Amino acid sequence: MSTCLQTIQDYALRSIGIGERLLPREGFTLCEQFTLIGSGMIWNVYFGVMALSIGFFLATGLAVAKGAQSRWIRKPAEWFIFVFRGSPLFIQFFFAYFLFLSLKSSYPAFGAFTAAWLGALIVLFLNTAAYSGEIFYGALRSIPKGDIEAADAYGMTGWPRFKRIIWPTMLRLAWPAYTNEAIFLFHATTLVFFSGFPAWQQRGDALYYASYFADKTFNPFIPYPILAVYFILVTLIIVGVFALIGKRLNRHLPAERHLRTRFRPNLMR
């Protein structure tokens, strides 16, 4: 038990470079595998939370732009969404990494972009913005006509109408689909360290450590289920948090008209 505490002290923050430098080499214990893979989850949570919270704003902008009358606003938004939804995230990571690499060779200022914490975050941010933008656009188009007419009747126009009527209704309608998007964004974060972005000093994410253990022990039956447990936990937390927000968005409606989240596992990138 005390050795396990020692392991946790050594490796719990290994993925961000705090604690023991050398990874365990042999005689891997369950405790080591749980601790290191859990330590890698720090990166998954970092990428997921950051990309989602910044991407949310761009997604709102994209949805509004895609619904705009003017061609000059609509077309760029449509293309942006098409490019990021129509190509594999894996290839996007590779392309972005090599793009940043060649930029770095001409402008050293781009050095930080070749590191995962910034470069991969940018790709994930743009990617989730495109996916959520499409969701929000769909919701924007299904806002009940009566809601907008009522707003017009109250003399609301422009920004107040958007802020008080259109935007909250859009979020309410999009929320079930957006919950799924959040779940799959977290799953997509596991691709980062398999797609060019180097895990500097072996500071990787959960899947990086899980595959490290699977490679060393030739036994996939322990590390991958551990990873699965962690991801199911994250999924449950996301569902819980998003349900709370969804409840707030729906609070003016009687309970039976609340939109429920249906788990749709076909949203991968």
Place this chain on the structure above:
Amino acid sequence: MFSYCSDPDTLGTAAWFSCYLTTGVHMSFYLAFLKVLLLLAITAPVALGFGFLGAMAARSRIAPLRWLGKIYIAIVRGVPDIAFFLFFVIALDQAIEYVRHRVLCPDWDQPVRQGSDFVVCQAAKMPLGNAPQYIHEAYGFFLAVFTFAIVFGAFAANVLYGGMRAVPNAQLETAEAYGMTHRQTFWRILVPQMWVFALPGLSNLWMVLIKATPLLFLLGIEDVVYWARELGGTKTSKFTDYPHGDWRMWYFLFLLIFYLGFTRISELVLERLMKRLTRGQATAGGEAQRKAAA
């Protein structure tokens, strides 16, 4: 490839590129695109079959079979797909070798797992150690295809199960009122009608499958990603007749465009298919088509 390619240093830009893009390694690169298409061509029907079996099992009246179907659908939920890919390939490989080991070497007395090693007798190795290289590659590819089929079969099962449940109950009740058996109702009423409900999900799945093909790289197959990295890397004149700087960015840009075009074409084809399948259905889409024609 062309006759003028013998001395590339003297060529102009266009001729240089025509030679560069037709070298032997580039042919392997183009072949890798065929690999992607082959993977899709095999995986899609097999996964659909798995999905159909899974959905049928999940609807079964025999409880253990139903649990099996539901578990199959549930395993892919909540866990990143790439973890499944990494897991299944090793697990399948070891399972096959373990079974062969049990059958072929019954008098082997040491344990298969020795510490962190997986040891089976020589005869149980898959493929055999002395097999030619292309067998090894074909076996790796087969494992990858099978892994894809299992994972996507589970997704398809989920979609088809939803499609089966979306068929209006009145249709099934009518069939029973006509005295059809369960089997007849299933094959004659439920299955023909479920496709229109399942198609949006299935077309989404097809897109996801296309976009999942680069993951072949992670399964150790020499696919488009592998070759793009190989060919794009900096080449000095010591090793090749066509020296160039780091072009990986351009190779991946090409891949990006390839995938964009592929998904766009699929989108258009699926749209037409949806129109065709909606014809005569008791749905809003079918009703709209009927009114437009009248």
